[in-house]
Amino acid sequence: MAHDLRFALRMIFSHRLFSAAVVATLALGIGLNTMVFTLINAVLYKPVPVPGGSQLVAILNRDLKQGDNNAMRISYPDFREYRAQTNALSAVEAASDEDGILSETGIAPQAYRMEHVSSGIFAMMHMKPVLGRGFLPGDDKLGAPPVVVLGYGIWQERYSSSPGVIGRQVRVNEKPATIVGVMPRGFKFPTNIDMWVPLVPTADLEKRTNRPLMLFGMLKPGVGILQANVEMNSIARRLASQYPDDKDIGISVDSFHDRYNGGPIRLIFLLMLGAVGFVLLIACANVANMMLSRAMLRQREMSVRSALGASRWRIVRQLLMESILLSLFGGVFGLALAWLGVHWFDLNTQNVGKPYWIEFTMNYTVFGYFAALCILSGLLFGTAPALRFSRPDVNEVLKDGARSAGTHHGGKLAALLVIFQFALTLVLLTGAGIFVRSLLRSLATNQSIPAEQIATARIDFPEEHYKDADARQRFYDQLLPRIKALPGVTYVALTSNLPGLYAASREVEIEHASPTDPAHRPSVSFIVQSPGYFDAISLPILLGRDFNETDGTANHKAVIVTRECAEHFWPGQSAIGKRFRFYDEKGKPGDWISVIGVSGNIVQELNTKSPKPLMFIPLRQEGWNGNALVIRSSGNPIPAVRAAVQSLDEDLPLRDVYTLPQAIQHDQWFLHLFSRIFSGFAIIALLMAAVGIYAVLAQATNSRTQEIGVRMALGANKRNIVALVIRRGLWQVAAGLGLGLAAAFPAARLIAGLPLPISPSDPLVFSVVAILLTAVGLFACWIPAQRAASLDPVKAIRYE
Numbered sequence: 001m002a003h004d005l006r007f008a009l010r011m012i013f014s015h016r017l018f019s020a021a022v023v024a025t026l027a028l029g030i031g032l033n034t035m036v037f038t039l040i041n042a043v044l045y046k047p048v049p050v051p052g053g054s055q056l057v058a059i060l061n062r063d064l065k066q067g068d069n070n071a072m073r074i075s076y077p078d079f080r081e082y083r084a085q086t087n088a089l090s091a092v093e094a095a096s097d098e099d100g101i102l103s104e105t106g107i108a109p110q111a112y113r114m115e116h117v118s119s120g121i122f123a124m125m126h127m128k129p130v131l132g133r134g135f136l137p138g139d140d141k142l143g144a145p146p147v148v149v150l151g152y153g154i155w156q157e158r159y160s161s162s163p164g165v166i167g168r169q170v171r172v173n174e175k176p177a178t179i180v181g182v183m184p185r186g187f188k189f190p191t192n193i194d195m196w197v198p199l200v201p202t203a204d205l206e207k208r209t210n211r212p213l214m215l216f217g218m219l220k221p222g223v224g225i226l227q228a229n230v231e232m233n234s235i236a237r238r239l240a241s242q243y244p245d246d247k248d249i250g251i252s253v254d255s256f257h258d259r260y261n262g263g264p265i266r267l268i269f270l271l272m273l274g275a276v277g278f279v280l281l282i283a284c285a286n287v288a289n290m291m292l293s294r295a296m297l298r299q300r301e302m303s304v305r306s307a308l309g310a311s312r313w314r315i316v317r318q319l320l321m322e323s324i325l326l327s328l329f330g331g332v333f334g335l336a337l338a339w340l341g342v343h344w345f346d347l348n349t350q351n352v353g354k355p356y357w358i359e360f361t362m363n364y365t366v367f368g369y370f371a372a373l374c375i376l377s378g379l380l381f382g383t384a385p386a387l388r389f390s391r392p393d394v395n396e397v398l399k400d401g402a403r404s405a406g407t408h409h410g411g412k413l414a415a416l417l418v419i420f421q422f423a424l425t426l427v428l429l430t431g432a433g434i435f436v437r438s439l440l441r442s443l444a445t446n447q448s449i450p451a452e453q454i455a456t457a458r459i460d461f462p463e464e465h466y467k468d469a470d471a472r473q474r475f476y477d478q479l480l481p482r483i484k485a486l487p488g489v490t491y492v493a494l495t496s497n498l499p500g501l502y503a504a505s506r507e508v509e510i511e512h513a514s515p516t517d518p519a520h521r522p523s524v525s526f527i528v529q530s531p532g533y534f535d536a537i538s539l540p541i542l543l544g545r546d547f548n549e550t551d552g553t554a555n556h557k558a559v560i561v562t563r564e565c566a567e568h569f570w571p572g573q574s575a576i577g578k579r580f581r582f583y584d585e586k587g588k589p590g591d592w593i594s595v596i597g598v599s600g601n602i603v604q605e606l607n608t609k610s611p612k613p614l615m616f617i618p619l620r621q622e623g624w625n626g627n628a629l630v631i632r633s634s635g636n637p638i639p640a641v642r643a644a645v646q647s648l649d650e651d652l653p654l655r656d657v658y659t660l661p662q663a664i665q666h667d668q669w670f671l672h673l674f675s676r677i678f679s680g681f682a683i684i685a686l687l688m689a690a691v692g693i694y695a696v697l698a699q700a701t702n703s704r705t706q707e708i709g710v711r712m713a714l715g716a717n718k719r720n721i722v723a724l725v726i727r728r729g730l731w732q733v734a735a736g737l738g739l740g741l742a743a744a745f746p747a748a749r750l751i752a753g754l755p756l757p758i759s760p761s762d763p764l765v766f767s768v769v770a771i772l773l774t775a776v777g778l779f780a781c782w783i784p785a786q787r788a789a790s791l792d793p794v795k796a797i798r799y800e
Contacts, residue, residue, distance in 0.1 A: 075245075093215065099460045101172070119199075150179060150195050190216065279684055327381075431682070455629075459626060462651070537602075557621060581593060744769075745761065
């Protein structure tokens with residue numbers, strides 16, 4: 001074995017150009033695979049960084065009438081029952097998220113992500129504050145003095161890491177509270193939370209129909225997820241029999257990772273792993289072809305070894321040793337490439353809401369995967385050439401020479417590898433093309449909106465001082481005229497959702513329409529807005545009128561619909577004056593509402609495959625707690641807008657301050673980032689496939705130099721020779737395209753499982769990819785064809 005190792009190293013370093021080409025190809029394949037596996041390991045498999053994190057579970061109710069996957073939150077009374085009755089879990093705690101505003105005299109108010117938690121949640125995860133204390137059992141009781149625990153980030157940024165913060169009096173959502181603790185750096189449980197307050201069971205929270213909670217628990221040693229689910233559902237059935245409000249309510253216990261990183265997130269990362277797996281296979285096919293070419297040149301060496309008594313296994317072992325060493329060298333450079341790729345991905349996901357527990361670092365699992373990948377890659381690309389040339393025909397080699405012997409069978413294997421490469425490349429290119437097409441569609445929507453002139457900011461009200469819609473409306477009535485009067489501001493309005501960024505939905509009944517089964521009642525999307533919104537975003541009113549200040553008040557219920565919505569519900573008719581009514585979550589109908597206007601069309605839900613008809617509702621009709629300002633201006637109005645807000649309420653901050661393009665890009669980061677990633681993988685695969693077919697044809701042409709010389713001597717012209725070589729290459733391209741298309745359609749359907757407006761059988765994508773690969777293949781064939789056509793017949797016939 002030691003002799004094989006020394007000889008393999010000598011062969012690698014004595015053919016440096018060949019070895020460098022192999023190492024570079026493998027570095028790409030192994031590096032990309034290691035990079036993606038590092039990401040997958042961090043997102044899907046690393047436990048939450050708390051003691052016993054692998055035992056942490058998330059618990060939600062299920063609406064049994066709507067299927068097992070219909071998750072819903074849990075009521076406080078049910079939380080008490082589950083915690084008291086479970087034997088499968090060592091602890092059960094509750095949490096409910098809320099936007100939190102931290103304010104105090106002398107420091108500007110700031111909005112943070114806040115969680116109401118039961119008092120034992122930190123103890124359940126064995127997490128102790130770095131300063132002060134956590135919650136005590138009495139902190140979440142009615143009448144207890146209000147306290148707050150800060151995250152490490154707030155402590156650093158707002159209070160400059162001062163130890164004197166403990167005992168400080170602050171206001172949380174305009175309610176007095178005392179800071180009692182600071183949690184460790186990086187702890188933001190459950191999802192990027194900045195501060196925590198006790199979950200106090202108010203009268204409203206004690207209602208069994210009020211379900212705002214998510215539960216978390218720790219599995220007891222030896223208890224699995226399945227066992228916990230069986231027990232908790234048994235408890236749920238008992239509750240359903242005791243309390244009518246719990247009828248048809250089940251429960252689901254999932255690992256923390258599965259709850260937060262399942263579904264589309266899991267799918268996209270597994271698709272990435274599949275994509276880089278294809279890249280590695282293409283790389284191995286390329287290297288296998290290189291090894292085949294090299295083995296053809298070493299036929300005489302193998303024959304001499306065989307003639308001197310070397311067994312076939314000894315020759316195979318020697319060749320595989322070289323392959324594995326080349327793979328390990330490629331792996332070393334690939335590991336550096338993987339580290340750079342992971343670092344790049346981490347930088348691009350810093351400000352997009354990445355869960356706090358995800359740390360993109362390499363651990364022993366990644367290094368084990370990397371080592372296995374290096375060895376398996378070496379075996380994968382080295383086995384076929386080793387087996388093919390480990391049993392040479394000594395007489396044939398000595399008679400015909402190393403260059404021509406074995407060419408026929410080696411050429412067949414090389415051609416099959418090229419077909420394989422092109423098939424995999426087509427699958428990758430179509431997948432990347434579908435992503436890019438979805439991104440381009442996203443960027444091309446709502447082009448009439450002057451997005452660059454629009455600034456946005458969100459206002460969310462604390463319920464303490466803004467308990468009803470009238471209080472919020474009075475604030476808006478004072479704020480909007482102040483903003484409108486600012487220099488450079490031309491329009492200002494409020495909306496529940498910015499253009500392109502989601503909408504609420506409800507079931508509707510159209511007046512005079514045929515009766516509909518409640519199970520099949522139509523539904524619409526809607527957004528809430530103030531007068532002036534259409535002017536701010538330049539959306540025309542085609543029929544009727546815009547909202548005014550009386551729309552939405554008592555006896556003035558109104559709505560504006562898009563043209564598509566009008567054509568959907570009232571085809572061939574004017575929608576003006578038509579009436580409909582909404583149904584609430586319990587199936588109760590509301591008041592009849594009249595259509596007062598028809599607007600132009602707008603794409604409100606960029607990531608929805610089948611958008612619903614869209615309606616606009618006046619702000620006074622739907623007094624939501626939070627809305628976004630839409631300010632169209634010639635400059636940056638935000639500092640003056642912030643001052644105007646705080647002149648009315650010093651404890652009220654602006655949040656989510658963006659221009660409209662920034663807001664959309666922040667929301668669509670997923671599509672932007674993964675379009676670039678998949679496109680990069682596909683381009684690398686395309687280049688490898690092009691190099692592969694070029695190398696195979698160049699080798700084939702080189703080995704058939706005498707045949708080409710004879711053909712030219714017998715009258716074949718340059719055009720005939722070029723056609724001969726290109727024809728041999730193009731059948732490989734055509735076969736690869738055929739196999740690739742057969743695999744690309746089912747692969748595209750996997751991508752269609754993502755929550756994006758994706759067409760898995762987009763004919764444009766498939767056509768462009770097929771044409772591109774054909775053109776690349778043709779170009780790769782043309783170069784060796786031109787070289788063959790330029791041969792001197794006399795020299796070619798004498799070529800050895």
